[in-house]
Amino acid sequence: MISSSKLKSVDFYRKIPRDLTEASLSGAGLSIVAALAMVFLFGMELSSYLAVNTTTSVIVDRSSDGEFLRIDFNMSFPALSCEFASVDVSDVLGTNRLNITKTVRKFSIDRNLVPTGSEFHSGPIPTVNKHGDDVEEYHADGSVALSSRNFDSYSHQYPILVVNFYAPWCYWSNRLKPSWEKTAKIIKERYDPEMDGRILLAKVDCTEEGELCKRHHIQGYPSIRIFRKGSDMKENQGHHDHESYYGERDTDSLVAAMETYVGNLPKEAHMLALDDKSNKTVDPAKRPAPMTSGCRVEGFVRVKKVPGSVIISARSGSHSFDPSQINVSHYVTQFSFGNRLSPNMFSELKRLIPYVGGHHDRLAGQSYIVKHGDNNANVTIEHYLQIVKTELVTLRSSKELKVFEEYEYTAHSSLVHSFYVPVVKFHFEPSPMQVLVTELPKSFSHFITNVCAIIGGVFTVAGILDSILHNTLRLVKKVELGKDI
Incomplete structure (x- = not known):
């Protein structure tokens, strides 16, 4: 069994009796400075340890x-209408996707970028296969030419007003013209404007009535718009809520579409609104028209x-x-x-x-x-x-x-x-x-090692400075005593 005296012999930190030590003002000052230095260096090391290092x-x-x-x-x-706004993607490998709608949403906005309604559900525009009659024959004008002076009076006079906004230079407008005039004549004979007055087909030349076409946000020609009088004619900051027709453009298809619109008229106003909403979702030939440009x-x-x-x-x-x-x-x-x-x-x-x-x-x-x-x-x-x-x-x-x-x-x-x-x-x-x-996070062991090095290093340096200062003061005192003798 190891005796206590032999165990004490390995003590690294041998104690000096308090009676053999003395305190000094210089030592106290150096101790305070050393303590402050330890705290400062410890804070710097801690900040370095917590900081993020990257390469x-x-x-x-x-x-x-x-x-x-x-x-x-x-x-x-x-200034781009949701009616025709399209998102397309292409790349150098030959990928070419047009009018992406599955992951894209559109909202009509005004000039101040403020939304004017709910989401614009345009979906893919249906493909028009028949742009007019196969045999184009000249027919006398059956539709009524509208202008900015009489447009509002006609839209409030007839329960249904279907307007063809066109441009004379447009290829598709010219393809539509014969069948549109023929359809207008047939509808006028079936529903006499003076005797019946439930529906009227009209047209607007956008090259002459530019402001009127801008007012109704016409950007593509021809644009066929359906205006309804009464509960289906809503006013929102001066903009009419109406629909666009995207169906086939031959005479038979146009006449059938007009008959459908007239067929809904005898129903009550609230039923009309319900049918109108349902048609917006199930009828691919009829979609909401944009409320703004x-x-x-x-x-x-x-x-x-x-x-x-x-x-x-x-x-x-x-x-x-x-x-x-x-x-x-x-x-x-x-x-x-x-x-x-x-x-x-x-x-x-x-x-x-x-x-x-x-x-x-x-x-x-x-x-x-x-x-x-x-x-x-x-x-x-x-x-x-x-x-x-x-x-x-x-x-x-x-x-x-x-x-x-x-x-x-x-x-x-x-x-x-x-x-x-x-x-x-x-x-x-x-x-x-x-x-x-x-x-690159730092290891905790490296942090502890640096902290110990800071404490030990500052303590040792302060002890050396204290020893030098103390011995210097003693030497000065001895010199002064030698001069006195």
Whole structure:
């Protein structure tokens, strides 16, 4: 058994009797300074330990989200109607998707970008196979020509007013003209305006009545609109709530459609409203007409990770557009790439946001306005986006844990004059490289070692300084005593 005296012999910290020590003012001052230095250095070390250290490298893209890339967008077009607004996607591999509706929503807005109603359910515009009669014969005008002076009086006089807004230069308008006039004549014979007066077919030349066509937000020719008098004629800030006809344009189809509209008239007003709502959802030939000339387009599309374009334009296979009247000015609320972050990943992002780019949506909040004039017609707006993926990972418990992926991009925009119908193009080009940001957490043992080094180092240095100061003072006193003797 080891005796206590032998055990005491290995004591590293041998004690000096208190009677053999003395305190001094210089030692007390150095002790205070040493204590403050220890606290300061400990705080610096703790801050360094808690700080996030990262390394950045550029590597070949090793995306885990496959070959597709998600694009989220929210844009407002104050002068592009929801009736014809189309979202198209194309790429260098030959992919060409037109009028995407499954993941895209549209809302009618006014000039101040304020929504004027619920979601605009346009859906894909039905394909018109018969644009007129197979044998085009000349028929005397059967429809009534309307102008801004008499339009309101006619719309309030007849329970149903069906108007053909056309342009003489339009190919589709000219195809429709014979069958439209023939249909108007047949309907006039069946429902005499003076004796019956339930329905009237009319027409408006938009090249002569430009303001009237703008008032009813006509952007494609021909546009056939159905106006109803009474409970089905609603006023909303001066805008009529009515419908557009997208059915076949031959005489037989037009006459059958008009007969259907008249057939609903004997019903009560509230039943008319119910039938009208049901027809909006089940009748592909009749859709709600836009209440305003503006449209907010929002949603997302999935594209391949190759250079391509997202295009927003006025599109229809059975309408003509006047390029000088199409204005694609727009405000961008969102245009971003990649999947949305989960709440957990978002909290990690908030913790690490100072160490990543944070510029994933450079177009957000930007506006691109074209004021129509002699020198500003037929303007296409193009955006060129260079995309780089940033992947941030953290190392915990010797395992690589992915925190989040972010797609950043640079954006350059330009306005291009063209003879074609103006569009908005977002040209995107993903980079084959990616930026890898790795978080390197410090070990706790390293922190403890540094803290011990700080305490021991400061204590030792302070002891050396105290010894030097004490011996210097003693030497000075001896010299002074020697001079006195």
